[in-house]
Amino acid sequence: MEGFLDFIKTRRSIRKYTDRDVSDATLSEIFEAVRWSPSWANTQCWEVVVVRDPVTREKLQDPIGPKNPATRAITAAPVLIALCGRLKRSGFYNNAVTTKFGDWYMYDLGIATQTLCLAAHNAGLGTVIVGLFDHERAGRILNVPQDVELVALIPMGYPAKIGRAPDRRDAADFVHGESF
Amino acid sequence: MEGFLDFIKTRRSIRKYTDRDVSDATLSEIFEAVRWSPSWANTQCWEVVVVRDPVTREKLQDPIGPKNPATRAITAAPVLIALCGRLKRSGFYNNAVTTKFGDWYMYDLGIATQTLCLAAHNAGLGTVIVGLFDHERAGRILNVPQDVELVALIPMGYPAKIGRAPDRRDAADFVHGESF
Numbered sequence: 222m223e224g225f226l227d228f229i230k231t232r233r234s235i236r237k238y239t240d241r242d243v244s245d246a247t248l249s250e251i252f253e254a255v256r257w258s259p260s261w262a263n264t265q266c267w268e269v270v271v272v273r274d275p276v277t278r279e280k281l282q283d284p285i286g287p288k289n290p291a292t293r294a295i296t297a298a299p300v301l302i303a304l305c306g307r308l309k310r311s312g313f314y315n316n317a318v319t320t321k322f323g324d325w326y327m328y329d330l331g332i333a334t335q336t337l338c339l340a341a342h343n344a345g346l347g348t349v350i351v352g353l354f355d356h357e358r359a360g361r362i363l364n365v366p367q368d369v370e371l372v373a374l375i376p377m378g379y380p381a382k383i384g385r386a387p388d389r390r391d392a393a394d395f396v397h398g399e400s401f
Numbered sequence: 402m403e404g405f406l407d408f409i410k411t412r413r414s415i416r417k418y419t420d421r422d423v424s425d426a427t428l429s430e431i432f433e434a435v436r437w438s439p440s441w442a443n444t445q446c447w448e449v450v451v452v453r454d455p456v457t458r459e460k461l462q463d464p465i466g467p468k469n470p471a472t473r474a475i476t477a478a479p480v481l482i483a484l485c486g487r488l489k490r491s492g493f494y495n496n497a498v499t500t501k502f503g504d505w506y507m508y509d510l511g512i513a514t515q516t517l518c519l520a521a522h523n524a525g526l527g528t529v530i531v532g533l534f535d536h537e538r539a540g541r542i543l544n545v546p547q548d549v550e551l552v553a554l555i556p557m558g559y560p561a562k563i564g565r566a567p568d569r570r571d572a573a574d575f576v577h578g579e580s581f
Contacts, residue, residue: 225523252572331511392432
């Protein structure tokens with residue numbers, strides 16, 4: 222694809238949205254992209270809840286708390302994506318963990334998250350990844366079962382305001398040659 | 402970007418590579434993309450080791466073991482990327498964990514991994530994410546310090562053989578409406 226780096230660089234965390242709704246067709250395209258994310262031995266532990274109901278989204282503000290700048294985004298966006306991971310799949314073999322890191326669902330959900338955010342960006346949509354909230358309480362509101370963890374809430378909508386990108390470390394700061 | 406879904410769908414796990422080398426300029430472009438990945442409060446915990454030395458890559462085969470289909474890829478590829486995460490950044494505030502998940506470095510490294518694999522794919526390169534190995538022993542070979550975890554080894558090269566994509570769950574299987 223042409224302009225890949227520009228595409229990556231123009232993705233932003235978006236917390237303010239226009240009134241325009243997100244169609245089911247657009248959401249389907251985004252989830253079709255998520256579907257093709259790589260995962261541990263192709264275990265695909267991701268589960269997604271699509272929340273449009275304003276009552277549910279209002280309830281979710283409580284486990285996020287008033288201090289988080291994303292609290293308002295949860296109800297301001299037309300759609301909220303709750304990203305969950307099924308436990309004991311990623312990193313497992315024959316029901317046993319295979320590495321010191323135990324369950325790799327956080328890693329695989331990270332991969333799926335970036336696919337989702339980039340697919341949304343490609344569709345002209347803005348997202349913000351919200352990880353700081355009371356996961357137990359939010360999970361109960363969304364009826365997330367015991368063997369699944371709710372990890373991130375991702376409001377999604379057409380951007381009303383696109384901010385400046387926060388600074389990044391230079392690549393020279395994190396790239397090491399041959400040895401750390 | 403046009404053809405985004407096709408771009409996502411044509412990324413494969415690649416384990417066989419041509420003899421063509423990967424230039425430093427191409428690697429720089431890929432790391433420039435990684436740089437713009439989102440992360441917890443922009444903490445950017447990622448660290449990358451670029452291993453070209455065949456002796457080091459041969460040593461790394463041992464902690465991977467002969468059973469892993471990726472073992473051969475580690476030495477077959479012209480470049481190996483070791484993806485590491487600095488601890489106590491992601492998910493932390495004032496040196497304390499903020500959620501039940503503790504350190505979120507696995508999640509942020511998952512995001513960075515997908516950026517890296519897509520940027521490589523965009524440059525015509527193939528990658529495979531290797532997570533199943535003895536992380537302690539491999540980390541010692543690469544001199545990874547105590548406050549950093551080596552998480553994934555990612556061989557990278559121009560594909561000699563592009564396989565069929567393994568099947569995926571339908572989106573209808575993982576997308577839930579309003580509630581899980």
